[in-house]
Amino acid sequence: MADIARVGVVGCGQMGAGIAEVCARSGLEVMVAETTGEALEIGRTRLHNSLSKAAERGKITEEERDETLGRLSFTTDLGEFADRDLVIEAVVENEQVKTEIFQVLDQVVTRPDAILASNTSSIPLVKLAVATSRPDQVIGIHFFNPAPVQKLVELIPALTTSDETVKRAEAVVEGVLGKHAIRAQDRSGFVVNALLIPYLLSAIRMFESGIASREDIDNGMELGCAHPMGPLKLADLIGLDTVASVADSMYTEYKEPLYAAPPLLQRMVDAGRLGRKTGSGFYPYA
Numbered sequence: 001m002a003d004i005a006r007v008g009v010v011g012c013g014q015m016g017a018g019i020a021e022v023c024a025r026s027g028l029e030v031m032v033a034e035t036t037g038e039a040l041e042i043g044r045t046r047l048h049n050s051l052s053k054a055a056e057r058g059k060i061t062e063e064e065r066d067e068t069l070g071r072l073s074f075t076t077d078l079g080e081f082a083d084r085d086l087v088i089e090a091v092v093e094n095e096q097v098k099t100e101i102f103q104v105l106d107q108v109v110t111r112p113d114a115i116l117a118s119n120t121s122s123i124p125l126v127k128l129a130v131a132t133s134r135p136d137q138v139i140g141i142h143f144f145n146p147a148p149v150q151k152l153v154e155l156i157p158a159l160t161t162s163d164e165t166v167k168r169a170e171a172v173v174e175g176v177l178g179k180h181a182i183r184a185q186d187r188s189g190f191v192v193n194a195l196l197i198p199y200l201l202s203a204i205r206m207f208e209s210g211i212a213s214r215e216d217i218d219n220g221m222e223l224g225c226a227h228p229m230g231p232l233k234l235a236d237l238i239g240l241d242t243v244a245s246v247a248d249s250m251y252t253e254y255k256e257p258l259y260a261a262p263p264l265l266q267r268m269v270d271a272g273r274l275g276r277k278t279g280s281g282f283y284p285y286a
């Protein structure tokens, strides 16, 4: 049985905002934290726009949109997470940044049975777990982009995570959020990224070596294999910085060439061409 009513989401970028939206639309009371007032405003606008779009497209009524907005609150002070039953961290894929956040959460979240979760794509959960005094209550809850649309959530117990935490996390993910949960061991990439990232890197290598144009690579997979979007468009959607970080974590873990980021990917990250979120990636975005 899900016993979780108050959720905290750390980070309101594209994943954090999506996760906050999914939780609030499912009736949970959600507090979102960002580091600065400016970042918080951007996140708040992102959430408002997404909910307004959902109302315009008739997915939710205007009343449901307003009720959902009423369940969302915003802060720049993680100290306000004291009463949270579940916290989902969704900040950049940087081990040091995430570790520090888990140390702070451990200090501020006072509920003894609170679950501290990370939306990490590839960082070992056990490292975040042992940064806290409650490693049995730390788990990976990994959503997919766009979180309000994709049905899947990966649940990743660390070596230290208790069965009770896994069961409670599964109950909220499936019973409250209505997602389909799959379980994976705490190995970089889990299930989906372990399969997806080598595919995206192969597409980037193919583009870099001039074998085909970006449009032909994407059309190949969209029209030949019925993928909803081709690999270069998908990399732009995920964010090239995220694709590179996940690839680097997997390469560090396995030392397999198929996880090595091609030079073009790193150059695009260095240039700040991160995909849709910066207006430019493999494609331009207005």
Ligand SMILES: C[C@H](O)CC(=O)SCCNC(=O)CCNC(=O)[C@H](O)C(C)(C)COP(=O)(O)OP(=O)(O)OC[C@H]1O[C@@H](n2cnc3c(N)ncnc32)[C@H](O)[C@@H]1OP(=O)(O)O
Residues within 6 Å of the ligand: 050, 057, 059, 120, 121, 143, 144, 145, 146, 148, 149, 150, 193, 196, 228, 229, 234, 238, 242, 246
């Ligand atoms: C790297 C990480 O660790 C892991 C990951 O996240 S891996 C990435 C996983 N994601 C994918 O593979 C995405 C693949 N692409 C897709 O599923 C689809 O192309 C897409 C949903 C992004 C867009 O779909 P598409 O049909 O081209 O566009 P569109 O018609 O605008 O959207 C389809 C539906 O999704 C909704 N949607 C699209 N983007 C949305 C968003 N950001 N938020 C909420 N809803 C959204 C639309 O409202 C629409 O809903 P409707 O059909 O009920 O009206």
